[in-house]
Amino acid sequence: MSSSDVPYDGYVVDARGVRRVFGERAVLDGVDVQLRQGDFIALLGPSGTGKTTLLRILAGLDTATDGTVVVPEARSVVFQEPRLVPSRRVWRNVVLGASSARKHRAEALAALGEVGLATHADAWPVTLSGGEAQRVALARALVAEPGLLLLDEPFAALDALTRIKMHELVAQLVARHRPAVLLVTHDVDEAILLSDRILVLANGTIDVDVTVDIDKPRQRSEPRFLELRSFLLDKLGVVPSAAAPALAAR
Amino acid sequence: MTTVELVGPRADTTAPGVPSQALSPALEDLSPTPSDRRSLAGLAVWRGRLLRFLVPVALIALWQVASSAGWVSPRTLPSPSTVIDAFAELIRNGDLQRALPVSLRRAFTGLAIGATLGLSIGLWAGLWKLGEELFDAPLQILRAVPFIAIQPLLVAWFGIYEQPKITLIAAATVFPVYLNTYHGVRGVDAKLIEAGQIFGLSGRRLSFRVILPTALPQIFTGLRYALGTSLLALVLAEQVNARDGIGSILLVANLNQRPDIIIAGVIVYAVFGVLIDVVMRIVEKVALPWRVSVQL
Numbered sequence A: 001m002s003s004s005d006v007p008y009d010g011y012v013v014d015a016r017g018v019r020r021v022f023g024e025r026a027v028l029d030g031v032d033v034q035l036r037q038g039d040f041i042a043l044l045g046p047s048g049t050g051k052t053t054l055l056r057i058l059a060g061l062d063t064a065t066d067g068t069v070v071v072p073e074a075r076s077v078v079f080q081e082p083r084l085v086p087s088r089r090v091w092r093n094v095v096l097g098a099s100s101a102r103k104h105r106a107e108a109l110a111a112l113g114e115v116g117l118a119t120h121a122d123a124w125p126v127t128l129s130g131g132e133a134q135r136v137a138l139a140r141a142l143v144a145e146p147g148l149l150l151l152d153e154p155f156a157a158l159d160a161l162t163r164i165k166m167h168e169l170v171a172q173l174v175a176r177h178r179p180a181v182l183l184v185t186h187d188v189d190e191a192i193l194l195s196d197r198i199l200v201l202a203n204g205t206i207d208v209d210v211t212v213d214i215d216k217p218r219q220r221s222e223p224r225f226l227e228l229r230s231f232l233l234d235k236l237g238v239v240p241s242a243a244a245p246a247l248a249a250r
Numbered sequence B: 001m002t003t004v005e006l007v008g009p010r011a012d013t014t015a016p017g018v019p020s021q022a023l024s025p026a027l028e029d030l031s032p033t034p035s036d037r038r039s040l041a042g043l044a045v046w047r048g049r050l051l052r053f054l055v056p057v058a059l060i061a062l063w064q065v066a067s068s069a070g071w072v073s074p075r076t077l078p079s080p081s082t083v084i085d086a087f088a089e090l091i092r093n094g095d096l097q098r099a100l101p102v103s104l105r106r107a108f109t110g111l112a113i114g115a116t117l118g119l120s121i122g123l124w125a126g127l128w129k130l131g132e133e134l135f136d137a138p139l140q141i142l143r144a145v146p147f148i149a150i151q152p153l154l155v156a157w158f159g160i161y162e163q164p165k166i167t168l169i170a171a172a173t174v175f176p177v178y179l180n181t182y183h184g185v186r187g188v189d190a191k192l193i194e195a196g197q198i199f200g201l202s203g204r205r206l207s208f209r210v211i212l213p214t215a216l217p218q219i220f221t222g223l224r225y226a227l228g229t230s231l232l233a234l235v236l237a238e239q240v241n242a243r244d245g246i247g248s249i250l251l252v253a254n255l256n257q258r259p260d261i262i263i264a265g266v267i268v269y270a271v272f273g274v275l276i277d278v279v280m281r282i283v284e285k286v287a288l289p290w291r292v293s294v295q296l
Helices: A051-059 A090-094 A102-114 A130-143 A160-177 A188-194 A223-235 A245-249 B002-012 B041-068 B080-092 B095-127 B129-143 B147-158 B162-186 B190-198 B203-238 B246-255 B259-287 B289-295
Strands: A013-022 A025-035 A040-044 A066-070 A075-078 A148-152 A180-184 A197-202 A205-211
Touching: A013 A051, A025 A051, A025 A180, A025 A205, A040 A051, A040 A188, A051 A075, A051 A148, A051 A180, A075 A130, A075 B190, A090 A102, A090 A130, A102 A130, A130 A160, A148 A160, A160 A188, A180 A188, A188 A223, A197 A223, A205 A223, B041 B080, B080 B095, B080 B259, B095 B129, B095 B162, B095 B203, B095 B246, B095 B259, B129 B162, B147 B162, B147 B203, B162 B203, B190 B203, B203 B246, B203 B259, B246 B259, B259 B289
Parallel strands: A040 A180, A040 A197, A075 A148, A148 A180
Antiparallel strands: A013 A025, A013 A066, A197 A205
16 A cells, blocks of 8 residues: 555545455455545445445555555544543543653543543543443544544444434534545435435445535435435335335325 | 323223233233332341351351360361460461461562563563464463472472472462463454554554553453462472471471361461452552442
8 A cells, every 4th residue: 555645636535446355255346436635425335345344445454455545644433333442541542542642631632522521531431321432432533633534334333312413523523624534334314414425335336426415404304315315225225115114104 | 100091092992702801911010019118228238248247257156166065076176266376376486477478478489480471471472473373382281281290390300498389389370370461462352453553553552552451450360360379389389398487387287286276377378368369459459440430
């Protein structure tokens, strides 16, 4: 993998012809993804289609078998689990990567303030709820002002009410920090709510690339929202009437 | 209240001809009864504490009664009061004061050597592939040897003074520390390590910030286990040619047929064991504050 100070064509993420082969199977078979600063892309696809593999390649946690991958040096990931180090207090987790945590305490506190957890700075991670821990993970991801923020189903383990609050928080923070964002998710509504563009992965390639042309803040009840939703569900192989039998019955 | 409202409409839906029994399953009343409401919880806690205290006291009392009544011969099992007299005797003639530091020094020297070795090799094998390849196989083989079996060898190699005793204790303690350190380090969640790497940690910093602190609870388990084992090894080591220490008190008492002194010596070993456990618990509480809130 090469790193570059000058992104070409204005892209901060430029991945072309990405292939990733596990054994005999090409999980990714020629995927192109380009992102400019401030772009928010959601990546949908049935389980096992390589969404997370693509995210891990862009994060630098995995290496593509083939293709070119250029990403910002400063990258952050929020995983499905918070992945906080249990032996470090909350604020020290936020500045986990800093050469000296103590010198960066102010930054940690500011980042925790942004996610509404300034009062929990000195708590131990075990004392946090799932939603709080995930907000700490978000603060940790944003504190270093990453050029690329990778979100790997970060809301999947949260309860429905916490998830709604997290959607708003992420939208706010992304609007303020303007990194390029790639969100991997199973949740079609979440993808439409948050992203500017939605990609659907199928059979190792990008099957659908659709721009979300709805003004923010978006309402789930808007006709265009519902239209996009059934289009995407259809592409994901979910028959809408089967997905909502309760609605059909009423 | 809600239940009452629900029963009504449900009963109404009973189709004609269908026995109502089919729609009303056997019910059980789980509402709190007056005796549930009376707080028995506090009482149960106190009963627990009282019994924990009373049962050992009752056993000692029974022991004393059995001795006083002549049910057991004092040559087989001397009475508690005789054992207390034996303690007084050991302290009066200074035997105990001389023996304690000698035995403790042996145990701690052996333990310090064993634990240091176990910790260093465990960290090396846990953190570096090369260390694992070099040390894990031989240590797993050696671990299968019961350390008690090597005592005659140690006497043959190192003679009868301090060296074989300390070596035996070190040999007995190196394995629990090694195994728990190695597995503790290896067992650190790969996802946590990955998160550390994403945020720029690698090498020494990754080890000190993520891997070692997370492995610490298991390393402590190994240390605690090793402390117990060191005591076992101490007792064994002092049984052979001990000129001083608690073991020699036991040997001399055995030659002189003084079961009261033997029991006193055994109690000293037991007190060591309890103290070790208490100290380790305190050390763990202090060293692992982030676990306290879940452990309490």
